[in-house]
Amino acid sequence: MSTEEPTYTRRTFGMLAMVGAVGVSGCLGEDDPDEDDPEDGNDDVENGAEDDEEVTVADQPDDAAAMFVTPEDGDTVESPVEIEAEVEGVELAPAGEAVEGEGHLHVLVDQDCFEEGETFPGPSDEAEEDGFYHWGDGQSEGEIDLEPGEYDLCLQLADGPHRAFGETDEISITVEE
Structure with missing residues (x-):
């Protein structure tokens, strides 16, 4: 057995202990430049969001709305029912992470529209x-x-994780034979 091996092992454990101590110090928030400190000029809290804070439906634009283009309220249509929609105040994007200003659509058939956040x-x-159709x-x-x-349809926006927000649109249609 070489005398170098115990020295190498002690150095390795010593370095690991030092790295662990630095890691614990970082977890405790010591000298964390991202931490909100009024004296460091970081005003994330004053602006209402931190870099790692989750986007909620309350963060979505107040003017977000979904509207049916076709069919129109009272229309008689054939199946499959062709639906065209538009949105205001947000960009349509695939479901996934919550992103401020983005959402996707849901069409509800003979279901009540959801309350914000549901x-x-x-x-x-x-x-x-x-009766819950995702356009994810x-x-x-x-x-x-x-x-x-006869059917009642509700068109509704949702954020990436499918939480309802924004103004809805409701129409009634008749599907003929």
Whole structure:
């Protein structure tokens, strides 16, 4: 056994202990330049957000709205029902992380519109069977297969994690045979 090996091991453990102490110090927030300190000129708290703070539906624009373009309220249509929508105040984007100023659409069939902050079910086949259609790719148009009859539709925005926000649009349509 070489005399170099114990020295190498002691150095390795010594370095690991030093790295661990620095890591713990960082976790405790000592000398953290990102920490909000009124004396360091970092005014993240005053602006209402920190770099690592989660975006909530309250952070979404107040003028966010979803509207049906087609069909219009009272229309009689054939199945599959072709739906075209538009939004104001936000950009359409795929579902995922919550991003301020971005959202995707949900079409609710014979379901009440959701309250702000409520999370939509799905996406899944079961959710669609219950009348919850996710347009999670950021699209503004699509088709929905519906049996003949009368339906109430709600168009609603959601953030990346499917939390409802913004103004909704509601219409009634008749699907003919």
